[in-house]
Amino acid sequence: xxxxxxxxxxxxxxxxxxxxxxxxxxxxxxxxxxxxxxxxxxxxxxxxxxxxxxxxxxxxxxxxxxxxxxxxxxxxxxxxxxxxxxxxxxxxxxxxxxxxxxxxxxxxxxxxxxxxxxxxxxxxxxxxxxxxxxxxxxxxxxxxxxxxxxxxxxxxxxxxxxxxxxxxxxxxxxxxxxxxxxxxxxxxxxxxxxxxxxxxxxxxxxxxxxxxxxxxxxxxxxxxxxxxxxxxxxxxxxxxxxxxxxxxxxxxxxxxxxxxxxxxxxxxxxxxxxxxxxxxxxxxxxxxxxxxxxxxxxxxxxxxxxxxxxxxxxxxxxxxxxxxxxxxxxxxxxxxxxxxxxxxxxxxxxxxxxxxxxxxxxxxxxxxxxxxxxxxxxxxxxxxxxxxxxxxxxxxxxxxxxxxxxxxxxxxxxxxxxxxxxxxxxxxxxxxxxxxxxxxxxxxxxxxxxxxxxxxxxxxxxxxxxxxxxxxxxxxxxxxxxxxxxxxxxxxxxxxxxxxxxxxxxxxxxxxxxxxxxxxxxxxxxxxxxxxxxxxxxxxxxxxxxxxxxxxxxxxxxxxxxxxxxxxxxxxxxxxxxxxxxxxxxxxxxxxxxxxxxxxxxxxxxxxxxxxxxxxxxxxxxxxxxxxxxxxxxxxxxxxxxxxxxxxxxxxxxxxxxxxxxxxxxxxxxxxxxxxxxxxxxxxxxxxxxxxxxx
Numbered sequence: 001x002x003x004x005x006x007x008x009x010x011x012x013x014x015x016x017x018x019x020x021x022x023x024x025x026x027x028x029x030x031x032x033x034x035x036x037x038x039x040x041x042x043x044x045x046x047x048x049x050x051x052x053x054x055x056x057x058x059x060x061x062x063x064x065x066x067x068x069x070x071x072x073x074x075x076x077x078x079x080x081x082x083x084x085x086x087x088x089x090x091x092x093x094x095x096x097x098x099x100x101x102x103x104x105x106x107x108x109x110x111x112x113x114x115x116x117x118x119x120x121x122x123x124x125x126x127x128x129x130x131x132x133x134x135x136x137x138x139x140x141x142x143x144x145x146x147x148x149x150x151x152x153x154x155x156x157x158x159x160x161x162x163x164x165x166x167x168x169x170x171x172x173x174x175x176x177x178x179x180x181x182x183x184x185x186x187x188x189x190x191x192x193x194x195x196x197x198x199x200x201x202x203x204x205x206x207x208x209x210x211x212x213x214x215x216x217x218x219x220x221x222x223x224x225x226x227x228x229x230x231x232x233x234x235x236x237x238x239x240x241x242x243x244x245x246x247x248x249x250x251x252x253x254x255x256x257x258x259x260x261x262x263x264x265x266x267x268x269x270x271x272x273x274x275x276x277x278x279x280x281x282x283x284x285x286x287x288x289x290x291x292x293x294x295x296x297x298x299x300x301x302x303x304x305x306x307x308x309x310x311x312x313x314x315x316x317x318x319x320x321x322x323x324x325x326x327x328x329x330x331x332x333x334x335x336x337x338x339x340x341x342x343x344x345x346x347x348x349x350x351x352x353x354x355x356x357x358x359x360x361x362x363x364x365x366x367x368x369x370x371x372x373x374x375x376x377x378x379x380x381x382x383x384x385x386x387x388x389x390x391x392x393x394x395x396x397x398x399x400x401x402x403x404x405x406x407x408x409x410x411x412x413x414x415x416x417x418x419x420x421x422x423x424x425x426x427x428x429x430x431x432x433x434x435x436x437x438x439x440x441x442x443x444x445x446x447x448x449x450x451x452x453x454x455x456x457x458x459x460x461x462x463x464x465x466x467x468x469x470x471x472x473x474x475x476x477x478x479x480x481x482x483x484x485x486x487x488x489x490x491x492x493x494x495x496x497x498x499x500x501x502x503x504x505x506x507x508x509x510x511x512x513x514x515x516x517x518x519x520x521x522x523x524x525x526x527x528x529x530x531x532x533x534x535x536x537x538x539x540x541x542x543x544x545x546x547x548x549x550x551x552x553x554x555x556x557x558x559x560x561x562x563x564x565x566x567x568x569x570x571x572x573x574x575x576x577x578x579x580x581x582x583x584x585x586x587x588x589x590x591x592x593x594x595x596x597x598x599x600x601x602x603x604x605x606x607x608x609x610x611x612x613x614x615x616x617x618x619x620x621x622x623x624x625x626x627x628x629x630x631x632x633x634x635x636x637x638x639x640x641x642x643x644x645x646x647x648x649x650x651x652x653x654x655x656x657x658x659x660x661x662x663x664x665x666x667x668x669x670x671x672x673x674x675x676x677x678x679x680x681x682x683x684x685x686x687x688x689x690x691x692x693x694x695x
Contacts, residue, residue, distance in 0.1 A: 002026070002073050002074065002075075003023070003024045003025060003026055003074065003075060004024060004025050004026070004074055004075055004076050004077070004078060005025075005026050005028065005067075005070050005071055005073075005074035005076070005077045005078070006021065006025050006026065006027045006028070006077075006078045006080055006108070007027075007028055007029070007030055007067060007077070007078070007079050007080065007081075007094055008027065008028075008029055008030070008080045008081065009029060009030055009031065009032055009081050009082065009087070009090065010029055010031065010032075010281075010285055011029045011031070012282070012285040012286060013029070013113065013285045013286065014027045014028060014029045015286065015293065016113050016285060016286030016293050016294070016295060017080070017113070017118060019115075019292065019293045020114075020115045020118045020119060021118070021119075021122070025078075026070060026074070028066070028067060028070060030063065030067065030081075030090065030094065031060075031063060032090070033057060033060075033089075033090055033093070034056060034057060034060045034063060034064045034067075034090075034093060034094070034097070035054050035055070035056055035057065035060075035064075035093040035097065036054065036055070036057050037052055037053070037054060037055075037140065037144060038053070038055050041148075042144060042145075042148045042149070043055075043144065044141055044144055044145065046550075049543050049546075050141050050543065050546045050547075050550070052137060052140070052141060054093070064097060067094070067097075067098065068097065068098055071098040076106070077098060077100055077106055078106055078107075078108045078122065078125060079091035079094055079095060079100075079106050079107050079108065079128070080107075080108040080109070080110075080121075081094075082299065082301070083109045083110065083111055083299055083345065084299075084301050084345075084477065085132050085133075085135050085136040085139075085536065086136060086477060087109075088107075088128065088129055088132035088133050088136065089132075089133050089136040089137070091106075091107055091128055092128050092130075092133045095128055102127070102128070103127060104127065105125040105126050105127055106125060106127075106128070107125060107126050107127060107128050107129070108121045108122055108125050109121060109126070111298045111299045111345060111346050112284075112295055112297070112298040112299065112346075112351045113284065113285060113286055113294070113295030113351075114294055114295055114351045114352075115294070117351075131535065131536050131537065131538045132536055134535050134536075134541075134542040135532050135533070135535040135536035135542075137542060138532055138535050138542045138545050138546060139532055141546060142166055142528070142545075142546065142549060143165060143166050143167075145546075145549070145550060145553065146164060146165060146166040146169075146519055146553075147163060147164060147165050147166070149557055150164035150512075150516060150519070150557070150560075151163045151164055153515075153560055153561065153564050154508060154511070156566075157511070157564050157565065157566045157567060158504070158507060158508065158511070158566075158567050158569060159569055161489075162489060162504075162508065163485065163489055164508070164512060164516075164519070165482075165485065166519060166525065166528075167473060167474045167478060167482055167525065168482050168485045168486055169508075169509070169512050169516075169519060169520045170473055170519075170520050170521075170522060170525050171464065171468060171473070171474075171482050171483070171486060172486050172491050172492070172501070172505055172508065172509055173509050173512070173513070173520045173522075174459065174464070174467060174468075174522075175458075175459050175464070175486070175492055175499050175501050175505070176501045176505055176506055176509040178456060178458060178459055179458065179500065179501050179506075181455065181456055182455040182456065182458065185455035185456075187452045187453050187454070187455075188221075188452065188453045189221065189222060189450065189451070189452055190219070190220060190221060190451050190452070190453065191220035191221070191222070191223065191225070191226045191448055191449060191450055191451065192209065192210070192220065192448070192449050192451065193209070193210040193220060193226055193229060193230070193446060193447070193448050193449075194207045194208065194209050194210070194446070194447040194449070195207065195208045195210070195233075195238065195396075195398075195403055195443055195445075195446055195447070196443075196444040196445040196446075196447060197238060197396075197405075197441045197442065197443060197444060198441065198442045198444055199433040199434070199435060199439065199441055199442075200439075200440070200441070200442065202433040202434075204431075204433055205444055206405055206407070206430065206431075206432050206433065207405065207430075207447070208238075208394070208396050208403035208404060208405035209403060209404055209405075210229070210401055210402070210403055211402055211403065211404050212401070212402035213400060213401050213402070214400050215402070218401075223448075223450070226448045229401065230446050230448065232399050232400075232401070233398055233399055233401065233443070233446060236398040236399035236443075237398060237440055238396055238397075238398045238403070238440065238441040238442075238443055239396065239397055239398070239438065239439070239440055239441070240394055240395075240396055240435050240436060240437055240438060240439040240440075240441065241395045241396060241397050241402075241437065242394070242395045242437060243392065243393070243394050243395075243435050243436065243437060244392070244393045244394075245390070245391070245392050246391050246393075247388055247389065247390060247391070247411075248388070248389040248391050248408075249386040249387070249388055249389075250386055250387040250388075250389065250414075250416075251386045251415075252333075252381045252382050252383075252384060252386065252414075252415035252419065253378065253381075253382065253419075254305040254335035254347065254382055255305060255307060255335070255347035255348065255349050255378055255379045255382045256347060256348040256349075256375060256378055256379070257302050257303050257304065257305060257337075257347060257348065257476070258277075258300060258301050258302055258303065258348070258476030258477075258479070259303070259465050259466070259468075259469040259476060259479065261276060261280065261300065261348055261374075261375070262276050262277070262461065262462070262465050262479060262480075263461075263462040263463075263465055263466055264374060264378070264462075265371060265374060266460065266461040266462040266465075266497075267462050268374065269367075269370055269371065269374065270497070271367075271371070272461060272483075273461055273465065273479055273480040273483055274480050274483075274484060275367070276371065277300065277480055279367055279368055279371045280297065280300035280348070280371065280375075281300065282368060283295070283296045283297045283300075283368060283371065283372055283375075284296070284297050284298070284299060284300050287360075287363055287364065287368070288363065289355075289360065289363050290363070294351065295351055296350060296351060296355060296360070296372060297348055297349065297350055297351060297372070297375055298346050298347070298348055298349050298350075298351060299345065299346070299348075300348050301476045301477050302345040302346065302347065302348060302476060303337065303345070303475065303476050304337045304345040304346060304347060305335035305336070305337045305347045306337065306345070306346050306347060307332075307335075307346060307347055307349060307379075307382075307383075308346060309332070311346075311349060311353075312332040312383060313332075314352065314353050314354070315353050315379065315380055315383040316328055316332065316383060318353045318354060318380065319380065319383060319384055323384075323417060326385065326412075327384050327385050327414060327415075327417065328383075328384070328385060329383075329384070329385050329386075332383065333382065333383065335347075335382070347379070348375055348379075349375065349379040350372070350375060350376045350379060353376070353379070353380055355376075356376065357369065357372055357373040357376050357377075360372060377418050377419045378419055380418050380419075381415040381416075381418045381419030382415070384414055384415035384417070384418060385412075385414040385415065386414050386415065387410060387412060387413055387414040387415060387416045388410075388411050388412040388414065389408050389409060389410055389411065390407075390408070390409045390411050391406070391407065391408050392406070392407040392408075392432050392435075393405070393406050393407075394406075394407075394432060394435050396441065398443075405432055406430065406432075407430050407431050407432030408430060409431055457498070458498035458499055458500060459498065459499050460497050460498045460499065461483065461497070464483065464499065465479045468482070471522050471525075471526055472525075472526035472529050472530065473522065473525050473526055473529065474529070475529065486499075486505070489504075490502055490504050490505075490588075491504055491505035491508060492505050493594060503569070504569060507567050507569065511564060511567070515556065515559070515560040515563070515564055516553075516556055516560065518552065518553070518556070519553070519556075528545075528549070531545050532545070571586040571587065571588075571599065572586060572587040573585075573586050573587075573599075574586065574587060574596055576596055576608075578598040578600070578604060578606050579606065580598065580604050580606045581598060581600050581603075581604045581606075583598055583599055583600055583604070584599070585597060585598060585599075585606075585608070586598075586599050587610075588607075594610055595607055595608065595609055595610060596608050596609070596610055609628065609629065611626045611627075611640065612626060612627035613625075613626055613627075613640075614626065614627065614637060614652065614653055615655060616653040616654065616655055616664065618639040618640075618641070618645060618647050619647065619663070619664055620639065620645055620647045621639065621641055621644075621645045621647075623639040623640045623641035623645055624639075624640040625637050625638065625639060625640070625647075625649075625653050626638065626639075626640050628648075634650075636648055636649065636650050637649045637650075637651075637652060637653055649664070649666055649678060651666035651667060651668045651678070652666060652667045653665075653666055653678070654666060654667055654675055656675075658677040658678075658679065658682060658684050659684070660677065660682055660684045661677060661679050661681075661682040661684070663677050663678050663679035663682060664677075664678045665677060665678065665686070666678045674686045
């Protein structure tokens with residue numbers, strides 16, 4: 001015997017654990033699942049209580065054999081996969097393959113990969129939780145029953161390579177129905193009217209907004225209505241009817257869970273869900289920091305906002321040291337999780353708040369550092385006191401019309417010291433002069449403004465994840481694969497970070513709504529998620545869920561096989577000619593959006609990117625600068641005469657030239673930063689003094 005064998009999923013996690021456990025432990029990686037349902041067939045025995053037929057994943061046999069051989073030589077085996085349903089299933093498969101008795105306490109679980117947490121976990125191993133395994137199996141089998149039995153109908157009636165899914169089809173429905181709302185939206189005109197006023201003896205002006213007429217809410221649908229009111233107010237006295245003073249407390253947001261992390265990383269950092277989770281996985285599994293390796297954040301697939309008492313005390317210590325006792329609430333705050341949250345998990349937080357973003361800057365990549373800063377700041381802020389605003393509301397009247405003026409001033413920043421809100425979230429500060437009831441004001445000017453109602457926005461990564469979470473559809477680990485699947489199938493395109501459904505997406509959604517209404521019903525899908533959670537807690541049996549679902553589903557399936565109509569999907573033809581055979585190229589959908597392909601496939605395999613012209617000429621040879629994508633899908637801008645001209649830029653080129661050196665001006669990032677000169681030696685930035693000329 002040669003000590004204990006510990007099996008984790010990833011080599012990175014294995015390397016980190018080696019630093020915490022002594023030579024008595026041999027740590028090996030399974031590299032994810034080794035045993036799963038077959039890809040090429042259903043893999044479910046419908047006549048035998050939906051029994052899954054597992055196989056060793058192709059290419060994983062060697063790894064499994066190595067683990068078996070190591071297991072035979074070990075004194076004991078510990079299974080330390082991630083602390084969720086998927087991790088529990090990996091451990092169960094490994095336990096059976098390595099002949100570990102079901103009663104053996106072989107399962108080790110930790111929410112953070114730090115020396116203390118890991119060593120404590122190994123002191124209290126447990127048996128594999130079969131309720132968790134059953135919940136994972138139930139989800140997997142349900143997804144198979146839907147995907148592997150509906151997809152062939154789509155292949156037969158629409159085109160090959162399509163797929164339906166128990167959760168992905170609901171997400172697609174949401175996107176398609178939002179687009180239908182946008183397409184059917186009819187804008188309506190409306191107006192607002194503000195009065196610019198001065199209190200007697202005061203120099204500063206303030207605004208009040210028209211809200212009522214004779215106590216009733218007033219609508220301003222058009223200019224004639226506004227003009228009539230302006231005429232009525234001409235020469236009228238503006239009187240202060242009431243002044244209300246109050247304090248508003250703005251509480252910090254809860255520490256991150258999986259969905260809120262993906263939403264915030266999308267909104268603030270421009271990360272896709274996949275990028276966010278990949279970076280979070282790296283931070284969780286371990287980073288080399290000088291002469292030590294440690295996991296920097298807790299487990300990132302969680303729907304619980306619970307925080308360990310020790311972590312809260314550490315955060316309170318840091319806040320007290322940095323900002324003082326005023327920035328601490330009287331007791332550590334508690335945040336409410338959704339009803340189905342797994343409270344054994346914690347929120348996503350730094351494993352130590354004393355590992356500040358600044359102290360780790362040298363050890364992290366740029367994107368790792370940005371995500372870590374977001375997690376660190378959100379967690380520390382969540383343990384801080386609320387921000388406090390002084391608010392004043394004044395109700396004014398003139399000629400029967402009621403106006404409202406609001407003043408707001410930040411008097412104590414609280415958590416905003418650490419986690420500033422975005423411009424959109426900021427409370428607009430407007431200081432009102434001292435006002436008293438009965439006081440007469442001077443009207444300086446009436447300010448009418450025309451507006452038009454706006455359609456609802458398309459979903460993007462953040463808003464789609466938010467609505468799925470609110471509706472109870474999917475779980476933390478499913479959001480990224482849902483989005484990736486509907487894009488890769490060509491059901492939606494990502495345009496300017498928003499999801500636009502394609503004709504194919506509308507067709508598939510229409511067929512699903514007609515023939516499988518329950519599968520794409522939001523409430524039905526949410527109830528199914530709740531039932532899966534009940535399996536995990538032991539309140540429901542796995543087979544009870546499967547039998548309850550499959551009876552009605554099988555009837556719908558048989559009916560759809562007979563009645564589903566064939567749909568002719570017409571390819572959109574472009575004006576571009578194929579350079580190899582001369583046919584007009586057609587639009588196709590791929591992982592990174594639309595591209596052009598020859599309709600003569602497979603005889604002619606020509607494909608090319610759709611060229612998006614910037615309208616800016618290349619400074620080297622005068623060719624047009626066009627939008628391109630790198631092999632990793634990142635957008636850049638290059639000369640249309642490539643490969644003869646290799647000029648390229650990461651930032652979008654602008655038509656104007658730098659006023660200092662004549663180089664191209666570019667727009668960095670997502671259009672929120674100031675335009676700057678593409679010549680780094682120049683350093684000119686729009687709206688800022690030029691560095692060279694300032695010297």
